[in-house]
Amino acid sequence: SLTAEQGALLLLFATGTSKVPINGFKSLTQKFTLYKASGINRLPTAHTCFNRLDLPIYTSYETLKKMMFIALYEGSEGFGFR
DSSP: OOOHHHHHHHHHHHHSOSSOOTTOGGGOSSOOEEEEESOSSSOOEEETTTTEEEEEOOSSHHHHHHHHHHHHHHHTTTTOOO
């Protein structure tokens, strides 16, 4: 249910780049993986060196979507250095 912009932000958040490789995900040297993280009140985290997205097990889809969007939009700003 993501828009193209949200999909690009998710890809950037999890892999460090907002573009899919020319040959698709199969050409990634590190496969994109999801990891079950502990805690239901934590935001999703990513390990871009490993193309890994750590997702807590949320109690509802709405909570997952809310927490994911917070991580994507707040995390897309970087560290705020100017």
